[in-house]
Amino acid sequence: MRAVDIIMKKRGGPGRPNGSELSREEIEFLIGGYVKGEIPEYQVSSWLMAVFFNGMTFAETGVLTDVMLKSGGVIDLSGIAGPFVDKHSTGGVGDKISLPLAPIVAALGVKDPMMSGRALGHTGGTLDKLESITGYRTGLSVPEFRDFIQKTGFAMTGQTKEIVPADRLLYALRDVTGTVESVPLITASILSKKVAEGADSLVFDVKCGTGAFMKNIDDAKRLAESLVGTGQAMGKKVVALITDMNEPLGDTVGNFLEIEETMDILEGKGPADVTELTLAIAAWMAVLGERAKTVAEGRSLAEKAVASGRAMELFLENVALQGGDAKKLLADRGKRRSAHRAEFRAASDGYIASIEAFKTGLAGVYLGVGRNRTEEAVCPEAGMILHKHKGDAVKKGDLIMEVYGKDEASLEPALKLIGEAVSYASERPAAGKLILGEITAV
Amino acid sequence: MRAVDIIMKKRGGPGRPNGSELSREEIEFLIGGYVKGEIPEYQVSSWLMAVFFNGMTFAETGVLTDVMLKSGGVIDLSGIAGPFVDKHSTGGVGDKISLPLAPIVAALGVKDPMMSGRALGHTGGTLDKLESITGYRTGLSVPEFRDFIQKTGFAMTGQTKEIVPADRLLYALRDVTGTVESVPLITASILSKKVAEGADSLVFDVKCGTGAFMKNIDDAKRLAESLVGTGQAMGKKVVALITDMNEPLGDTVGNFLEIEETMDILEGKGPADVTELTLAIAAWMAVLGERAKTVAEGRSLAEKAVASGRAMELFLENVALQGGDAKKLLADRGKRRSAHRAEFRAASDGYIASIEAFKTGLAGVYLGVGRNRTEEAVCPEAGMILHKHKGDAVKKGDLIMEVYGKDEASLEPALKLIGEAVSYASERPAAGKLILGEITAV
Numbered sequence: 001m002r003a004v005d006i007i008m009k010k011r012g013g014p015g016r017p018n019g020s021e022l023s024r025e026e027i028e029f030l031i032g033g034y035v036k037g038e039i040p041e042y043q044v045s046s047w048l049m050a051v052f053f054n055g056m057t058f059a060e061t062g063v064l065t066d067v068m069l070k071s072g073g074v075i076d077l078s079g080i081a082g083p084f085v086d087k088h089s090t091g092g093v094g095d096k097i098s099l100p101l102a103p104i105v106a107a108l109g110v111k112d113p114m115m116s117g118r119a120l121g122h123t124g125g126t127l128d129k130l131e132s133i134t135g136y137r138t139g140l141s142v143p144e145f146r147d148f149i150q151k152t153g154f155a156m157t158g159q160t161k162e163i164v165p166a167d168r169l170l171y172a173l174r175d176v177t178g179t180v181e182s183v184p185l186i187t188a189s190i191l192s193k194k195v196a197e198g199a200d201s202l203v204f205d206v207k208c209g210t211g212a213f214m215k216n217i218d219d220a221k222r223l224a225e226s227l228v229g230t231g232q233a234m235g236k237k238v239v240a241l242i243t244d245m246n247e248p249l250g251d252t253v254g255n256f257l258e259i260e261e262t263m264d265i266l267e268g269k270g271p272a273d274v275t276e277l278t279l280a281i282a283a284w285m286a287v288l289g290e291r292a293k294t295v296a297e298g299r300s301l302a303e304k305a306v307a308s309g310r311a312m313e314l315f316l317e318n319v320a321l322q323g324g325d326a327k328k329l330l331a332d333r334g335k336r337r338s339a340h341r342a343e344f345r346a347a348s349d350g351y352i353a354s355i356e357a358f359k360t361g362l363a364g365v366y367l368g369v370g371r372n373r374t375e376e377a378v379c380p381e382a383g384m385i386l387h388k389h390k391g392d393a394v395k396k397g398d399l400i401m402e403v404y405g406k407d408e409a410s411l412e413p414a415l416k417l418i419g420e421a422v423s424y425a426s427e428r429p430a431a432g433k434l435i436l437g438e439i440t441a442v
Numbered sequence: 443m444r445a446v447d448i449i450m451k452k453r454g455g456p457g458r459p460n461g462s463e464l465s466r467e468e469i470e471f472l473i474g475g476y477v478k479g480e481i482p483e484y485q486v487s488s489w490l491m492a493v494f495f496n497g498m499t500f501a502e503t504g505v506l507t508d509v510m511l512k513s514g515g516v517i518d519l520s521g522i523a524g525p526f527v528d529k530h531s532t533g534g535v536g537d538k539i540s541l542p543l544a545p546i547v548a549a550l551g552v553k554d555p556m557m558s559g560r561a562l563g564h565t566g567g568t569l570d571k572l573e574s575i576t577g578y579r580t581g582l583s584v585p586e587f588r589d590f591i592q593k594t595g596f597a598m599t600g601q602t603k604e605i606v607p608a609d610r611l612l613y614a615l616r617d618v619t620g621t622v623e624s625v626p627l628i629t630a631s632i633l634s635k636k637v638a639e640g641a642d643s644l645v646f647d648v649k650c651g652t653g654a655f656m657k658n659i660d661d662a663k664r665l666a667e668s669l670v671g672t673g674q675a676m677g678k679k680v681v682a683l684i685t686d687m688n689e690p691l692g693d694t695v696g697n698f699l700e701i702e703e704t705m706d707i708l709e710g711k712g713p714a715d716v717t718e719l720t721l722a723i724a725a726w727m728a729v730l731g732e733r734a735k736t737v738a739e740g741r742s743l744a745e746k747a748v749a750s751g752r753a754m755e756l757f758l759e760n761v762a763l764q765g766g767d768a769k770k771l772l773a774d775r776g777k778r779r780s781a782h783r784a785e786f787r788a789a790s791d792g793y794i795a796s797i798e799a800f801k802t803g804l805a806g807v808y809l810g811v812g813r814n815r816t817e818e819a820v821c822p823e824a825g826m827i828l829h830k831h832k833g834d835a836v837k838k839g840d841l842i843m844e845v846y847g848k849d850e851a852s853l854e855p856a857l858k859l860i861g862e863a864v865s866y867a868s869e870r871p872a873a874g875k876l877i878l879g880e881i882t883a884v
Contacts, residue, residue, distance in 0.1 A: 007620035011494065014657070041484035046619035049491035052453065177488035178449035215456070 001029045003043040011050040019054040024063045031064065035071045035166045041173055048170075048179035056184035058229035058442070064184070065230060068192035071166035075142060077113060077198040080150055083289035084111045086199035087281055088190060090223070091123035093211040093361035094248035097278050098126045098156075099262040100270070103314035104282045106153025107305035108298075110289035113149055113198040115159050119370035119378055122211065122361025124253065127158050128370075129262075132255035132380030134332075136324035152317045164192045183219075187226040191234070201237035201288035203281050204228075208436055209246035211357025217242065217436060229442040237288045242437035243277060247390050248360050250274035254369050254383015254404070256336050263333065266312040273434050279303060280435060338368075338381040338404040342411040346394040350424045354390050355400075359421035363414040368406025379406035384418070391431055394424070443471045445485040453492040461496040466505045473506065477513045477608045483615055490612075490621035498626035500671035500884070506626070507672060510634035513608035517584060519555060519640040522592050525731035526553045528641035529723055530632060532665070533565035535653040535803035536690035536828075539720050540568045540598075541704040542712070545756035546724045548595025549747035550740075552731035555591055555640045556598050557605070561812035561820060564653065564803025566695070569600050570812075571704075574697035574822035576774075578766035594759045606634045625661075629668040633676070643679040643730035645723050646670075650878060651688035653799025659684065659878060671884040679730045684879035685719060689832050690802050692716035696811050696825015696846070698778050705775065708754040715876055721745060722877060780823035780846040784853040788836040792866045796832050797842075801863035805856040810848025821848035826860070833873055836866070 006026045012019035022030075030047060033039035056064065077084060085105065089095055102112045116126035116138075127138045140148070140157040148155035167189050174180045194202055204227045207213070208220035224240035231238030250271045252261045264270040265278055279302050286298030305311045319326045364370050368379030385402040388394055401418060405411045448468045454461035464472075472489060475481035498506065519526060527547065531537055544554045558568035558580075569580045582590070582599040590597035609631050616622045636644055646669045649655070650662035666682035673680030692713045694703045706712040707720055721744050728740030747753045761768045806812050810821030827844040830836055843860060847853045 004618050004620050011491070011620050013623060014661075041482070042487040042615060043619055045484040046487040046491040046621060049453070049488040049495075050620070053491075053495045173484060176446050177485055178446050178453050178492070179488060181455060219456075 001026065003030055003033070003039050006030050007043060007047045007050060010047060010054060012054060019050065021057050021060050027060070027063050027067050031067050031166060032071070035169060044170070045173055045177040045179070048174055048177060048182070048185065051185060052179050052182040058226065058233045061184040061187050061226065061230040062233035065188040065191045065195070065234060068164055068166040068170070068188055069196050072164050072196065073162035074196045075113060075145065075163070075198040077146065077149070080111065080146060082111055082200060084113055084199050085201045085203070085285045085289040086112055086114060086194055086197065087203045087205060087285060088194055089205040090207045090213050092207040092245040092249060093122060093124065093357040093364070094250045094253045094258070094274070095124065095207070096129060096250065096258040096262055097205065097274065097281060099129065099259065100265040100278050100311070100315070101282055101285070102154040102156065103152075103266065103318065104278065104302050104305050104311040105285045105289070106314050107310040108282075108286050108289070108291045108301050109153070110285050110291055111149055112154040113145065114154060114156050115163070115193070115197045116156060117159070118374070120374065121372065122358055122365060122370065124258070124364070124370055126156065128378045129255045129258045130156055132259055133319055133324040134328050136319060137322050140322070148318065148321045151321060152314050154314070154318065156318065156322065159193065163196045167192055183222050183226045186223060187230050191227065191230055195234070195236065202231060203284045203288065204238065204240040205277070205281060206240050206242045207245035208242050209244055209357060211248065211361055212245035221437060221439070224437065224439040225442045228439045232442065239284050239288065240439040241280065241284070241435055242439070244432055244434050244436055245357050246432070247355050248357050248386065249277065251386045252383060253360060253364050253386070255378060255380045256332070257383040257385060259329070260333055263312065263315070266306060266315055268306050276434060336381055338379065338406065340405040340408045340411060342403040342405070342415055343399055344401040344403055344415055344418045344422070346396050346398040346400055346424075347419070348396050348424050350394065350426050351428045352388050352390050352392050352394060352400070353423040353425035353429050355386065356421040356423070359417045360384065363417040363421065366410050366414040366417065367404065368410060382406045391428055393428070443468065445472055445475070445481050448472050449485060449489045449492060452489060452496060454496060461492065463499050463502050469502070469505050469509050473509045473608060474513070477611060486612070487615055487619040487621070490616055490619060490624070490627065493627060494621050494624045500668065500675045503626040503629050503668065503672040504675035507630040507633045507637070507676060510606055510608040510612070510630055511638050514606050514638065515604035516638045517555060517587065517605075517640040519588065519591070522553065522588060524553055524642060526555055526641050527643045527645070527727045527731040528554055528556060528636055528639065529645045529647065529727060530636055531647040532649045532655050534649040534687040534691060535564060535566065535799040535806070536692045536695045536700070536716070537566065537649070538571060538692065538700040538704055539647065539716065539723060541571065541701065542707040542720050542753070542757070543724055543727070544596040544598065545708065545760065546720065546744050546747050546753040547727045547731070548756050549752040550728050550731070550733045550743050551595070552727050552733055553591055554596040555587065556596060557601050557635070557639045558598060559601070560816070562816065563814065564800055564807060564812065566700070566806070566812055568598065570820045571697045571700045572598055574701055575761055575766040576770050578761060579764050582764070590760065590763045593763060594756050596756070596760065598760065598764065601635065605638045609634055625664050625668045628665060629672050633669065633672055637676070637678065644673060645726045645730065646680065646682040647719070647723060648682050648684045649687035650684050651686055651799060653690065653803055654687035663879060663881070666879065666881040667884045670881045674884065681726050681730065682881040683722065683726070683877055684881070686874055686876050686878055687799050688874070689797050690799050690828065691719065693828045694825060695802060695806050695828070697820060697822045698774070699825040699827060701771070702775055705754065705757070708748060708757055710748050718876060778823055780821065780848065782847040782850050782853060784845040784847070784857055785841055786843040786845055786857055786860045786864070788838050788840040788842055788866070790866050791838050792836065792868050793870045794830050794832050794834050794836060794842070795865040795867035795871050797828065798863040798865070801859045802826065805859040805863065808852050808856040808859065809846065810852060824848050833870055835870070
């Protein structure tokens with residue numbers, strides 16, 4: 001077997017302009033060989049570009065996912081009673097869904113082995129939000145991870161180095177070779193990590209809009225279908241929701257600010273959009289975890305877990321288990337803010353036409369909510385509180401956003417970006433849908 | 443400027459699915475940087491694959507050619523009166539056209555600075571054929587190359603290391619990354635070398651058929667148009683003929699055997715097909731070199747150069763200049779054959795339907811005419827003499843080919859391949875055209 005033949009098979013030629021499906025042996029030879037250092041980067045990168053153009057079938061993507069998955073260790077959850085159901089979002093602005101979701105589904109008996117990422121670019125990171133809780137540790141050992149899942153039904157940690165080394169290698173190569181935006185490669189990258197983390201079933205929240213990786217509904221649908229189709233090909237139960245990310249989700253964009261909003265959601269008083277999406281995903285997780293027969297039943301159970309206070313209880317138990325100061329957290333609630341504060345007020349009378357998610361997210365990077373490079377630190381107290389949303393009537397001078405920066409200098413560029421993000425209309429804009437589509441089978 | 447942005451510009455994305463034309467600065471950054479060791483192979487290879495899929499405009503290919511050309515030295519022919527016109531064939535079986543062509547056009551006052559290659563795979567190599575002449579040196583220094591062109595109007599040498607190092611690097615990378623079969627990349631590879639060798643005008647012989655790199659007329663036409671269009675974009679006069687390579691050209695496939703056939707052509711007694719193609723190309727070279735106003739006039743002049751004996755005289759002068767033993771050459775003519783001889787005879791009565799060029803060429807590799815790897819030696823005395831061609835009537839047992847091998851063991855596998863190459867028909871097959879197309883402008 002030669003790498004060049006595998007590349008050419010995917011690339012195609014006379015009579016087969018779209019290339020051919022690769023076999024498990026071929027994908028193992030190429031990607032397994034790459035991870036072992038036997039296949040050079042220049043062959044992998046030309047193969048990646050051929051995949052960008054010619055795509056992969058779901059079965060083929062499933063094999064790639066499996067080969068990547070097997071490049072490293074997997075989290076051993078044996079001995080713990082399942083079901084293990086996880087959720088993954090493709091990333092957005094103000095997207096704190098994971099935080100209230102895990103305790104809600106845990107309250108229903110669905111175990112969530114959650115491994116999350118950090119803020120990068122305009123999107124926030126679950127780990128950075130959790131670490132804004134004083135003392136909270138996100139670098140759990142595997143025994144801790146197992147232990148906490150057993151105790152409260154979920155645990156929140158960062159990815160360990162042992163998980164899918166092939167993805168780290170491939171992603172770094174894709175990043176510099178113009179091959180990031182490939183649906184099968186994105187699918188294998190996401191799925192391999194989620195399966196390695198021990199989930200049997202998965203709900204994907206595929207974000208769609210200016211603040212998302214997928215800017216339009218067609219691309220989002222393609223990714224959602226690929227995640228579901230590939231997951232199915234691997235024998236997993238997978239559902240994907242396509243959700244709007246043209247506006248930030250909820251009333252807060254920040255780290256500690258989003259922890260506060262998480263508690264609001266868990267107490268049943270969160271903003272409508274983020275509450276709705278949390279419950280919709282929780283309902284599906286209950287169905288996939290066989291704790292509910294229908295999505296409606298799952299929804300009803302999730303609502304009860306909030307109303308009973310059980311979900312909030314589990315959240316605070318997890319905070320304590322992972323080293324967080326739950327008492328301080330509750331005392332800080334509504335008070336812990338950066339001293340560097342500014343206000344963004346309405347420039348004219350009318351309606352908010354849009355608060356554009358991408359630019360709002362970029363404003364967050366300036367403020368210290370997120371980062372441009374992985375090695376940068378974030379500021380727990382920075383962020384934005386949105387007092388108005390798309391469709392709200394405003395008078396000139398009305399408070400639209402409170403803005404908290406890591407320092408005084410960060411406020412001006414953030415306010416400038418917010419000024420570009422907020423647009424006005426003389427008539428009330430039509431309310432958009434939050435959940436744009438649902439892919440349950442392909 | 444970042445390499446990844448250049449890759450993505452060529453790759454394309456939303457709104458520009460076919461990518462965009464790269465600027466000179468971008469191509470210089472990427473390819474110039476690669477040659478200097480500043481851009482890694484994995485970025486160049488993903489770019490090559492993007493070019494494979496999205497192609498390049500003629501202007502863009504011209505810029506790539508120019509950047510490649512400037513990666514090394516060019517042959518300085520200043521001080522020698524032109525015009526400098528060269529011919530390049532994409533490679534075939536029995537294709538010895540370069541050998542009689544150079545002295546014929548030299549006789550018309552057209553200078554031919556000819557740099558040739560070696561046999562590889564099923565195709566023969568001009569340098570290997572020339573070196574079958576005892577003493578003939580193909581590794582000329584630049585002063586020798588200049589001197590011999592001044593003396594006889596042409597010289598025959600191999601490529602020096604200084605010529606287009608970018609092509610050696612890129613070709614080696616394309617070979618292992620599945621990006622060989624790209625018309626703009628092939629075009630830039632061919633043209634950069636030809637222009638670096640000092641030619642002002644070029645005639646391309648784009649072979650088409652089983653024995654050629656381009657198997658069908660559409661691919662051959664695309665390459666011919668790209669060569670002409672790119673050459674024009676670079677300000678060169680370029681013509682391309684598309685010629686049949688389903689059958690070997692002429693009556694011989696070999697090294698010394700093809701030198702003998704060259705002399706036959708130069709004495710006006712060569713096989714019809716190879717004579718016809720030699721004169722057709724010579725006619726165009728006379729036109730491009732402004733020694734004739736029309737192709738018909740060029741043809742007539744070329745015929746006269748043969749009839750007068752002047753072309754043969756120049757050939758023998760060149761042999762002597764380049765160290766060859768002209769006296770021995772003439773004495774060896776018709777006699778110098780390997781002792782390992784076999785005959786291939788007709789298996790049935792009827793007509794020769796085809797002597798398939800590719801398999802005949804492969805038979806030549808077994809015999810020692812060519813080689814599979816660049817480091818292998820060839821055998822000067824090996825080869826095949828074709829006594830029958832497509833369309834000839836045969837009786838069972840008639841001699842179709844004399845076969846000469848480098849050793850006794852080489853005969854059997856060669857005969858087997860020849861058996862596969864030769865097919866029979868009960869009715870005379872229609873004669874195909876030798877010159878399938880002529881691209882003079884795009």
